[in-house]
Amino acid sequence: NMRFAVFGNPIKHSRSPMIHAAFAGQCDVKLEYRAVRVELNDFQRAVTAFFDAGGSGLNITVPFKEEAAAMAMELTGRAARATAVNTLWRDDAGVLRGDTTDGVGLVRDMVANLGWRIQGQRVLIVGAGGAVRGVLEPLMRELPTSVHIVNRTVERAETLASEFAVLGKITASGYGDLAADQYDLVINANSAGLSGEMPALPPGILGERSCCYDLLYGAEPTAFMRWAAQNAAWAVSDGLGMLVEQAAEAFYVWHRSRPETQPVIQQLRGVLA
Numbered sequence: 235n236m237r238f239a240v241f242g243n244p245i246k247h248s249r250s251p252m253i254h255a256a257f258a259g260q261c262d263v264k265l266e267y268r269a270v271r272v273e274l275n276d277f278q279r280a281v282t283a284f285f286d287a288g289g290s291g292l293n294i295t296v297p298f299k300e301e302a303a304a305m306a307m308e309l310t311g312r313a314a315r316a317t318a319v320n321t322l323w324r325d326d327a328g329v330l331r332g333d334t335t336d337g338v339g340l341v342r343d344m345v346a347n348l349g350w351r352i353q354g355q356r357v358l359i360v361g362a363g364g365a366v367r368g369v370l371e372p373l374m375r376e377l378p379t380s381v382h383i384v385n386r387t388v389e390r391a392e393t394l395a396s397e398f399a400v401l402g403k404i405t406a407s408g409y410g411d412l413a414a415d416q417y418d419l420v421i422n423a424n425s426a427g428l429s430g431e432m433p434a435l436p437p438g439i440l441g442e443r444s445c446c447y448d449l450l451y452g453a454e455p456t457a458f459m460r461w462a463a464q465n466a467a468w469a470v471s472d473g474l475g476m477l478v479e480q481a482a483e484a485f486y487v488w489h490r491s492r493p494e495t496q497p498v499i500q501q502l503r504g505v506l507a
């Protein structure tokens with residue numbers, strides 16, 4: 235069997251082994267996929283040891299995505315722009331290669347699964363951390379009219395906006411300076427949601443057909459999803475579909491086949507409930 239794993243810390247709650255097992259079953263691929271907790275100072279050694287021992291591919295999660303990008307000898311364009319890697323493999327020449335599939339996962343969930351539009355839409359991104367950096371390029375490739383990044387630390391939002399400005403119109407501000415504009419699509423990437431908090435967003439930013447997407451997911455609606463529902467968002471989603479879609483894209487990178495994501499999203503939804 236080919237061996238795969240996800241490296242992270244913490245890793246206990248990772249759903250990746252279940253997702254990749256389901257994909258493998260569908261595509262008739264024989265593989266083993268484990269979740270491995272790696273010590274913070276041991277990442278590079280663990281990666282090298284995994285591939286030296288014949289491992290086929292790794293997914294990388296928090297907090298190692300930047301370190302994985304630094305370690306890879308060759309990055310895909312989207313991974314280089316994100317300076318983050320969630321998928322590693324060694325090619326036939328033994329070169330360690332890295333890609334990031336998070337942004338494609340987000341876009342596919344919004345467009346293909348939920349039927350939302352990004353093209354021609356005014357997008358608001360809440361937060362400016364690593365998660366945002368990881369998804370901006372695929373998002374900009376969908377040609378939104380504009381993207382505004384709002385963040386507590388304004389400088390971080392401004393840095394992202396200028397770094398990705400070649401891909402389209404991106405502006406930045408703090409929460410206090412959030413314009414009274416309306417947005418068609420609001421994407422929450424603020425980690426305060428992990429503790430059930432949510433930055434103060436003016437209710438007027440949602441129009442009649444605005445869609446709200448939280449990168450987080452859980453058994454219960456997140457604080458951001460509750461805010462969206464209370465403010466009459468037209469559609470609201472958590473990030474479970476993105477999780478499955480980024481895994482499907484990693485599966486494609488490794489196996490060159492595309493699993494069906496819909497049944498796996500349903501399966502996970504059942505496990506979470």
Ligand code: ATR
Pocket residue numbers: 360361362363364365366385386387388390423424425426431433
């Ligand atoms: P991630 O990988 O989830 O993006 P991160 O890089 O640590 O993690 O980014 C966390 C994001 O959540 C940032 O936008 C952060 O805002 P700052 O850049 O100002 O730190 C935001 N965030 C976290 N806790 C927050 C809080 N209590 N209030 C407002 N924003 C918060």
